[in-house]
Amino acid sequence: MRTNLRVNGRIVDVDVPDGMPLLWVLRDELKLTGTKYGCGVASCGACTVHVDGVPVRSCVTLPEDVEGTEVTTIEGLATRQGRAVQQAWAELNVVQCGYCQSGQIMSAAGLLAENDQPDTDGIDEFMAGNVCRCATYQRIRAAVARAAELLEDDS
Amino acid sequence: MTVTLSRRNLLHAASAVALVVGFSPRGALAVTPTDGGHFNPFVKIDADGRVTAVVKHFEMGQGTSTGLPTLIAEELGVDLDTVAVEFAPSDARRYANLRFRTQGTGASTSMANSYLQYRQAGAAAREMLLAAAAQEWNADPSTLFLSRGMIAGAGRSEPISRFVGAAAAMKVPERPTLKNPGTFTLIGNPQTSRRDNGPKIDGSVRFAMDVQLENQLVAVVRRSPRFGGTVVSMDASAAGDVPGFVNAATLPSNAGVVVYARDTWSAFQAREAVAVEWSFTNAESRSSAEIRSTLLGAVNAPPEFVVREGPGMDTAAAALGRSVQTVEAEFFLPWLCHAPMEPLTCTIEPTADGVTLHDGCQSPSSAHRALAAVLGLPMGSIRINTLYAGGSFGRRATMTADYIVEAAQAFVMTDRTRPVKLVWSREDDLAGGAYRPAVAHRVRVGLDGNGDILAWDHRIAGKSIFKGSSFEQWVVRNGVDHSSVEGVPDTLYRIPGMFVGLTDLESPITVSWWRSVGHSHTAFVMESMMDMAAKAAGRDPVSWRLDHLRDGSSDQRRLADVLRLAARESGWDRPTEPGRARGVAAHKSFGTYVAQVVEVSRDAAGATAIERITCAVDCGLAVNPDVVKAQMEGGIGYGIGHVMRNEITFDQGEVVEWNFPDYEPLRISDIDRIDVHIMQSSAPPTGVGEPGVPPAGPALANAIAVDGPRVTMLPVAHNGVRFA
Numbered sequence: 001m002r003t004n005l006r007v008n009g010r011i012v013d014v015d016v017p018d019g020m021p022l023l024w025v026l027r028d029e030l031k032l033t034g035t036k037y038g039c040g041v042a043s044c045g046a047c048t049v050h051v052d053g054v055p056v057r058s059c060v061t062l063p064e065d066v067e068g069t070e071v072t073t074i075e076g077l078a079t080r081q082g083r084a085v086q087q088a089w090a091e092l093n094v095v096q097c098g099y100c101q102s103g104q105i106m107s108a109a110g111l112l113a114e115n116d117q118p119d120t121d122g123i124d125e126f127m128a129g130n131v132c133r134c135a136t137y138q139r140i141r142a143a144v145a146r147a148a149e150l151l152e153d154d155s
Numbered sequence: 156m157t158v159t160l161s162r163r164n165l166l167h168a169a170s171a172v173a174l175v176v177g178f179s180p181r182g183a184l185a186v187t188p189t190d191g192g193h194f195n196p197f198v199k200i201d202a203d204g205r206v207t208a209v210v211k212h213f214e215m216g217q218g219t220s221t222g223l224p225t226l227i228a229e230e231l232g233v234d235l236d237t238v239a240v241e242f243a244p245s246d247a248r249r250y251a252n253l254r255f256r257t258q259g260t261g262a263s264t265s266m267a268n269s270y271l272q273y274r275q276a277g278a279a280a281r282e283m284l285l286a287a288a289a290q291e292w293n294a295d296p297s298t299l300f301l302s303r304g305m306i307a308g309a310g311r312s313e314p315i316s317r318f319v320g321a322a323a324a325m326k327v328p329e330r331p332t333l334k335n336p337g338t339f340t341l342i343g344n345p346q347t348s349r350r351d352n353g354p355k356i357d358g359s360v361r362f363a364m365d366v367q368l369e370n371q372l373v374a375v376v377r378r379s380p381r382f383g384g385t386v387v388s389m390d391a392s393a394a395g396d397v398p399g400f401v402n403a404a405t406l407p408s409n410a411g412v413v414v415y416a417r418d419t420w421s422a423f424q425a426r427e428a429v430a431v432e433w434s435f436t437n438a439e440s441r442s443s444a445e446i447r448s449t450l451l452g453a454v455n456a457p458p459e460f461v462v463r464e465g466p467g468m469d470t471a472a473a474a475l476g477r478s479v480q481t482v483e484a485e486f487f488l489p490w491l492c493h494a495p496m497e498p499l500t501c502t503i504e505p506t507a508d509g510v511t512l513h514d515g516c517q518s519p520s521s522a523h524r525a526l527a528a529v530l531g532l533p534m535g536s537i538r539i540n541t542l543y544a545g546g547s548f549g550r551r552a553t554m555t556a557d558y559i560v561e562a563a564q565a566f567v568m569t570d571r572t573r574p575v576k577l578v579w580s581r582e583d584d585l586a587g588g589a590y591r592p593a594v595a596h597r598v599r600v601g602l603d604g605n606g607d608i609l610a611w612d613h614r615i616a617g618k619s620i621f622k623g624s625s626f627e628q629w630v631v632r633n634g635v636d637h638s639s640v641e642g643v644p645d646t647l648y649r650i651p652g653m654f655v656g657l658t659d660l661e662s663p664i665t666v667s668w669w670r671s672v673g674h675s676h677t678a679f680v681m682e683s684m685m686d687m688a689a690k691a692a693g694r695d696p697v698s699w700r701l702d703h704l705r706d707g708s709s710d711q712r713r714l715a716d717v718l719r720l721a722a723r724e725s726g727w728d729r730p731t732e733p734g735r736a737r738g739v740a741a742h743k744s745f746g747t748y749v750a751q752v753v754e755v756s757r758d759a760a761g762a763t764a765i766e767r768i769t770c771a772v773d774c775g776l777a778v779n780p781d782v783v784k785a786q787m788e789g790g791i792g793y794g795i796g797h798v799m800r801n802e803i804t805f806d807q808g809e810v811v812e813w814n815f816p817d818y819e820p821l822r823i824s825d826i827d828r829i830d831v832h833i834m835q836s837s838a839p840p841t842g843v844g845e846p847g848v849p850p851a852g853p854a855l856a857n858a859i860a861v862d863g864p865r866v867t868m869l870p871v872a873h874n875g876v877r878f879a
Binding site for chain 2: 020073101128140
């Protein structure tokens with residue numbers, strides 16, 4: 001199936017088998033491997049990308065569903081919120097193995113775009129869909145709060 | 156003389172561009188090939204002064220790619236953030252784990268075995284650079300120093316790049332002088348940033364799952380739904396309807412069918428379309444309930460093996476008979492899957508003279524041997540490219556190099572002209588074995604009139620991890636696989652009259668080391684029993700434990716110290732808020748002492764929530780204190796998560812759990828604040844990857860038991876415990 005996608009600001013024309021989720025179009029066709037496969041059933045969030053700025057699970061999204069939208073992957077993340085999240089992630093040494101962190105960062109940037117001052121419960125609720133088997137959760141929570149602080153200082 | 160001269164000339168020629176320092180196969184510091192082969196160094200400094208640390212332990216998140224470069228940067232005298240990191244190639248003669256004598260990562264040994272070795276390499280490079288500067292400046296080398304990449308002294312200061320070529324021609328110091336720990340600026344520095352932050356934050360990091368080679372095939376394997384099943388016949392004709400499908404072939408072992416496709420999604424789709432007829436003659440066909448009653452039956456019968464020298468079963472029984480009080484419990488801890496975030500995968504790429512394995516390679520030596528055997532290639536024709544690993548928790552290092560062998564078999568069945576990338580799905584991972592073995596324990600503790608321990612009869616049953624493996628001779632003694640019992644017979648508590656018995660479970664279900672190995676179940680049982688005994692004796696759980704560590708060895712003192720520290724920092728002596736309770740546990744594993752206090756609350760509907768966790772750790776000198784903290788935080792999460800809700804179960808031999816929705820991992824909302832306190836120490840560093848795990852589960856169970864049920868059957872739902 002031929003689809004026109006707009007990914008990280010570039011228009012790409014892909015021809016993929018029917019039913020191939022966006023995750024595999026990004027990874028195997030466009031070689032944008034920053035978006036990860038973790039479960040394939042929208043249960044771990046490793047595959048999170050932005051569709052028009054909103055975090056979605058690319059493993060259960062079809063390319064035809066995102067035609068006419070702007071898809072952003074970790075490689076193209078350049079929003080204010082995204083930069084703040086990445087800075088906070090580095091400051092607090094959040095990562096361990098790092099495999100889930102693209103998805104964590106995409107979710108966190110999406111959360112802050114929606115609510116720039118989330119409280120702890122708000123962070124936990126929004127981020128609960130992103131699994132980290134290294135259990136970096138306490139640092140993720142602190143880093144989202146730190147990113148919110150950076151955004152406030154910056155505004 | 157001629158030989159010396161020509162060797163020096165050779166050195167000069169080679170060193171015009173770089174100073175490379177490593178070790179000879181005999182362990183001596185060296186800068187050039189001592190055996191005519193390619194020289195694999197620990198430190199490389201190029202003509203521009205750029206330093207590269209060659210890291211012999213893979214990075215699965217535990218911090219080796221920060222820790223080992225820290226050792227080099229400290230001794231060399233450069234800023235850590237200027238040091239590039241490279242993973243070592245496969246070369247067991249130079250990059251062996253000094254604890255294993257083969258190249259590989261595990262048992263929380265990376266820092267412990269590298270600490271002196273990497274410092275020596277850094278110090279040798281420093282002394283050679285200083286010697287070169289001293290010669291050029293006509294100065295006494297002892298008056299010069301190297302700091303932040305600059306050599307200074309004798310009224311001058313110049314960057315190391317000026318001396319790299321000359322330094323490579325200097326004599327290699329046999330025993331370079333290591334820095335006095337009092338002068339460390341990087342080792343022990345809590346401000347150190349992880350070296351792998353950048354690529355893991357911007358998405359550019361490459362894991363094995365991210366390998367995308369020209370013309371590669373993706374291979375997935377349809378495995379027997381029951382462990383030990385074999386392929387009778389297969390029909391892949393329906394897979395032809397999947398556009399990206401390439402081919403299917405039965406593995407030579409008959410353990411499964413390999414399905415090849417042009418991309419991952421097509422491989423998954425085509426696999427669904429392959430019809431396979433299985434033989435289950437030698438397969439596991441029991442259900443969980445049956446295996447569980449077999450194990451519980453075994454701990455209530457005379458044991459197959461006696462573990463601990465000392466009082467026999469009869470003596471322990473007699474002492475139990477004399478006891479004023481007996482505390483008794485049976486435990487069952489289920490099969491567990493490691494479930495690292497990156498499912499298993501590796502790629503075999505054909506090269507001019509052999510192959511390259513691209514893998515988050517935990518055990519290069521065993522992977523290398525396995526590849527040579529399956530591919531029929533000499534070791535020298537096989538290269539291993541180690542990439543970052545998306546977690547492991549023990550899974551990537553199996554006895555049999557399982558997924559690497561599968562990839563090699565899949566490659567062999569092609570015409571060997573295209574790279575073959577083997578991919579496991581999450582479903583493959585959960586059903587794929589190499590589990591933490593399910594275990595049963597039964598313990599009887601006898602107390603005297605003062606509430607002191609008189610006798611301890613401890614029976615364990617579970618499948619051995621090491622029997623039948625190439626490591627058996629190192630770990631199995633008198634029939635006892637030490638990894639089945641570690642943490643019980645070697646407990647640090649003063650326990651007179653202890654008897655420990657073990658019975659093995661026979662089953663085709665494959666098992667492996669799961670983060671903290673035997674300690675993952677023994678600490679749960681030991682620390683639960685200590686709590687139950689303290690309660691029976693009417694004693695406070697912390698002071699009861701301290702009493703049993705009193706007047707003891709340095710081992711006992713160090714465990715007592717972390718216990719005191721965790722108790723103090725958690726506010727143990729102050730009452731909790733209403734509706735809350737605290738539990739404690741302490742355990743030594745992999746040379747490291749850890750104590751934890753878990754505080755829980757219970758809501759009106761009876762659901763439990765984890766409010767706060769306090770952890771104290773003594774791992775000797777903490778090289779990267781923030782990494783130590785992160786490993787404790789992560790170990791606690793790993794240890795708590797499985798106790799809360801994880802188990803692999805079987806229905807007539809088939810794994811029931813399918814994917815994360817029914818093997819639900821710990822999530823951010825499950826866990827609140829964790830405070831980690833590191834004991835100040837100048838003792839040699841020990842491991843931190845695993846020791847945070849063992850106390851977490853029992854500390855939680857002990858908190859729940861304060862005014863709730865005593866958890867003995869995991870996960871906790873089996874004892875009626877529910878989380879908010």
